[in-house]
Amino acid sequence: MSIENKEFKPKIVAFCCNWCSYAGADLAGSSRLTYPADVKIIRVPCSCRVNPMFILRAFEKGADGVIMCGCHPGDCHYSTGNYYARRRMTLLFSMLDYIGVENGRTRVEWVSAAEGVKFSDTMNSFVEKIYSLGENVRLGDLRCKR
Amino acid sequence: MFKIAKENLSALFQLIAEKQELYLPVKAAGQTNFAAWDKDAQVDLDTLKTVKSAKDAFFPQSENLYNVTKKEKKMHIEPGALKEQDFVVFGMRACDVKGVEVLDRVFLADPIDSFYAARREHGTIVAMACHEPEETCFCKVFGIDAAQPASDVAAWMIGEDLYWKALTEKGEALTEAVKELLTDADEAPVEEEKEAVHAIVEKLPYMNLSLEGWNGDALKEKFDSPVWEELYKPCLACGTCTFVCPTCQCYDIKDYTAGESVFRYRCWDSCMYSDFTMMAHGNNRNSQMQRFRQRFMHKLVYYPANNDGMYSCVGCGRCVEKCPSALNIVKVVKAFQDQGGEK
């Protein structure tokens, strides 16, 4: 990945469900599949635990991109959690798009515990996207930008 | 007495803005509010009442008091800056000017609020007389003359000219600074305008509102009145009335954590809110009736009791216009009148 703008170091928050995606991230780690250090993972029990407020909060505090990963639809450890999460995130992302936030700043990806490669690929492409979008100026609280 | 042609006003604004900050009514997204002037601003001097009063110029809705920054294990405290730059508020109305006087009695009394005091010191008010008062206006009830604002500079928009008269030293200074754009003027048109406005004011529906019985002595009687129980019911507990009010002065102090810094700021609060004056044990006004009563008791009883009978309402009528449930101070006063009649 070529990153031209060396100055800009994005802050990227990744919410990963404990059962699939967090394990997928672990597998990416144990397989030594690299992705940029800009990504920081927060472990949640299920993608349905991710409140839209968490995502907005991350942007408020200066995140440049937020990605949520969960089990593939149908594979949720709690059977149905990711189905609810899918609707919630679809609506939230649509709203962010509607108020003029670049829609590449948010993403949902389903990553199973076996998909270490997919996890690192996803993170690489997401980080690349955030680099191309540049700093998030439309959603942050100015007091957090210094 | 000076005057300036309406078409030269933007030149006047430009001139003022060169040396000072200038706040005046600006229309944005369909609403007129006080805002900083710039070349592209859509200045709106025709709208009688801005949605929010000009209170922000002296007592902004939120204001940073100090920052705390953590460096390793040490804290650094950096106080918020006091206003140092002179500024002009142009286009306030007589009622809002009186509103500033109400605020002065709160913030300039001991202990003096240094943030407010600095703003008052640096601010010059150019107020405009009302040309066409509206049905929601009742400033006269509080002894305010809509046609003669008691500001640093009073101004009248008559036909195609703005008449200008300095009333204070600050006003004189500002007049001096913009003299190049002003021309001498005759007072006669102004007197005529005043008379016309006075005539209209007499016709307004709320002109005869009587505040008899509203004073510090009436505290217990008013406080215990059963009228409140009926009055408050439509109240939705929003803060619209307090936030559009030129005299409401309550604020909350809050912290905002931004990375390694904490910002301590104050922001307007509303006595309508359930967490107003919330304390560790809970709230000493835990019903909406009590909160509702607080607002009007403060304006019409507590404040006059502490301020030589001066009410903390200026009759601007913003609450009359903006309350989602069509409640307002006039209805409160009238309800007590009706109650009195029945007795």
Next chain:
Amino acid sequence: MSSNKQAEQIKEISGVNPLKCMKCGKCSASCPSYNEMDIKPHQFVSYVVNEDIESLVNSKSLWKCLSCFACVERCPRDVKPGKLIDAARQMVVRQREQDYLSPNEIPELLDPDLPQQLLVSAFRRYRR
């Protein structure tokens, strides 16, 4: 028009997703004109998938289908081969532009030996 476009057009006109076919052959088993056809109903789908619309359009089957819709009714996978062939026919008709019959002209052309079903299906097919 490219064969790819043609295939897309057929899918669009018919509203059929040929990939749903599981090759059970119930359409061919149901078809009253089966023996008259060179391309059999269960094969229609493959022609569309393989984007060989030329062959389909030039086949005898195109004009042998009675539009009885037995295959449409019975298809377990909602693939509706009858709709595909109907769509191919429509494509041909459209290419010939606006020279199809108006209902007023039909009575004169009627042959007493024509099967009733053909008439009904013709109306079904060309109704606007």
Next chain:
Amino acid sequence: MQEIINRAKELLADGTVARVLGWKAGDLPYNPEPAYFENAEALSDFVYNGFCGANLSKYMIEASKLEGKTLVFLKPCDTYSFNQLIKEHRVDREKAYIIGVGCKGKLDIEKIKKAGIKGIESIEGAEISDAAETLKIQTIYGEKEMAYADAMLERCHVCKGKEHQVYDELIGESKETKDAELFAEVERIEAMSPEEKFAFFQNELSKCIRCNACRNACPACNCRKCVFDSTKFDSAQKANVDTFEEKMFHIIRAFHVAGRCTDCGECSRVCPQGIPLHLFNRKFIKDIDELYGEYQAGEDTESKAPLTNFTFDDAEPSIVGKRG
């Protein structure tokens, strides 16, 4: 209106209801307020006209706690809110005696004032029984006229229809007022570039004074304590120190009522700054309709709300980028 008052008196007299929730005439021609009437005498102040825009369903949350039944007057659109509140167990159907009142569109005093009409002394033509198409407005500055339709609230131009969804009896005729497409405004914004969208909302939201009128008037926003007031969530906000906070507030508010909002339009009606807040809610309604099938909150009291429901083949969030 007399018919309504008479019926209210009857129901009070025969003990069917303990009180009446309606509107009381204001001291200006256009400011009637929601009010309770406990006896026949008090009903002399009752009024129902074009300015009775308030959605009384929300008041029924409190009224449901009172002893005895409350007679409440609901407009067709208010009944959707009432149904939604039943679904969420926030009102007690048994405690309400609902008279569905006719509606010929509600008036927006802001629109009248925006038309330059000031010093209003009286308004003719706002009566509900009035068939008049024009408002005759007497002002200190002379007599003015305004077409009824021009003075109507935005929500009435995209009216859901004049059918009451829940009621015990109906009084009064309604008149169809829908003359605009429900999603036209939303579509207009959707068609903008991200920069234009951002500028549009930034401009509108920067007016927000966080007075919470939209929230407090909203029948769907009926939380005992809002997350934005609660210390539990670390999300309490009181003032808009930074422009982000307005966005956070309005997005989350809209999200919390997504699938529950009946599009009653109270938020936009009460906003002192005239922010078109319904554009947030309506965006969610449009998305829900498009992605999960048409859904009208408050049409019934049983159906699963879109956000507490799912299908196995729902759209992926990436559809947002793909729709363009």
Next chain:
Amino acid sequence: MQRLGVFVCHCGSNIAATVDVAKVAEMALMEPGVVHAEDYQYMCSEAGQAKIAEAIKEKNLTGIVVCSCSPRMHEATFRKAAERAGLNPYMVEIANIREHCSWIHKDMEEATKKAVILMRAAVAKVNLNTPLQPGESRVTKRALVIGGGIAGIQTALDIADAGYEVDIVEKTPSIGGRMSQLDKTFPTLDCSACILTPKMVEASAHEKINIYTYSEVEKVSGFVGDFTVDIRKKARHVDMDKCTGCGVCQEKCPSKKAPSEFNRGLNKRSAIYTPFAQAIPNVPVIDCDNCIKFKTGKCGICAKVCQAGAIDYEQQDEIVTQKYGAIVVATGFDTINLEKYDEYAYSQSPDVITSLELERVMNAAGPTHGHLERLSDGKAPKEIVFIQCVGSRCSDDRGKPYCSKICCMYTAKHAMLIRDKYPDVNVTVFYIDVRTPGKNFDEFYRRAVEQYGVNYIKGQVGKVILQPNGKLLVQGADLLDNRQILKEADMVVLATAIEPNPDVRKIATMLTASIDTNNFLTEAHAKLRPVESPTAGIFLSGVCQGPKDIPETVAQAGAAAVKAIGLLAKDKLLTNPCTAKSDELLCNGCSTCANVCPYGAITYEDKEVNDHGIREVRRLAVVNNALCQGCGACTVACPSGAMDLQGFSNRQIIAEVDAICR
């Protein structure tokens, strides 16, 4: 204020080679609440754990953060270590600086920076942790099996053999289920009754098994370990204790017009009946709808002929309430209704039958006493056509989208048996695909073709026409020869799709067990937990979970039994303390949370609250900790933030977000 300790693990060189661990420990000391920080070679080693324990004791730590490998690896280890040192185990947080940091980054400076941020997030979180205690709930050592087919019987036997009480609830008058209706079983062709009946007897004789036949589950409440179930014992009108099973009543019963359920309606039975000769219990029931006594009040012959005096016309339904620790669903299947497949002439000709009906025809105890004959005229058929996938693999609303799985094999079985017994009969099978995965299955099918000369045609049948001569004209396609076939047949057998027993929906609702769009019960995990329902304490046995044959059913029945035994073997259940919790003062009682709870863990109660002096009764959400699995769906559904998840609270996650974005 917490007193926190931060422990940074080198993991040999796994972490230390890329992350400056000492720097992470040094930076940790700058964080609020941190009073102790150190780094060590292997934190998970005994020596490392001892360091943690020592620091906890010496510095009175109230919480710790271990910066190490993934919590999925060693969270449990460090929690136990903390617990041994007297710290609540839920006051431990892990910062994953190995899998999520050192292993994927090469630049030391960058990796160290990231490790510091991950450490900060964990510290920010643990600052808000509260000690959690796992709850306990008791386990009633008794299992309920719903359904008395082979799945239910096998599950019950396995549980009972482990020493636990088991109740079987069976809707029909006898246990045995579908398997009792079968003639022979594939791929061994042994007699179904011969292998099933001994199991039925064993179950009925087992001292730990109690069988409720002619009974239905009426109501279920409670949760894992502690279910309370109401069972409706329908009135049999025959005293179970007195009846000797002599059968005279059935013989003498004058009403013999009711279609026999057991024989799929192919013949009639008496109004007082046992479904089949080997029924267990061998006690008849009176079918009131067809009984003359119940319809007219006159008759009473059965009572007169019963020497045991077992007939009791006054008997009423009885409700038995019983407590269970585990519930196994084994409700089985039925064939679909063929109303919508008129092209196969099923409703027009008695000679078009389903495969299950053929089982009865072939069975010695069946309507034709085992003779293969046409039901219309009793003549021996010469030409038989089998049609596969009738209603299976259909994406329209007439049939089912899934493969019924068993049809290919039983059709091969039928074809083979017919060819074996009646070599002069031609057998043709129309198929789409022949699916025979399973031990000896394909060999079995090949035998039908190669040894028995069954004619398999790839293609489907479009129409079956009943001809005036009583024969059936089958119009099909041969896709390999690319020709249309018209074949005259004497009998047509439809491999009808199977579907879950229609009652399962009702039962699933009672159990709050989830069900898929085809009415099959959903398993907790498609691969890893195939015999458990997502609802704790509910297990799945047999076809109620998905189509399967007998050996698979028996295997799954055993697996379900083991899962149930595993539960019953516990005296108490420790519940995961990371469950949802509702703040009573914030709860609106709106039910939104309950609507998204996959476990039915949220109920509502009217409770009095004291909200800062306002006392009132409110409808409030109550979370059952035994049922809640801690997914958090409710917390996001709750608009007021009343519902929160312990261990992953709103404030904790927000603190992590803040720390990362700092």
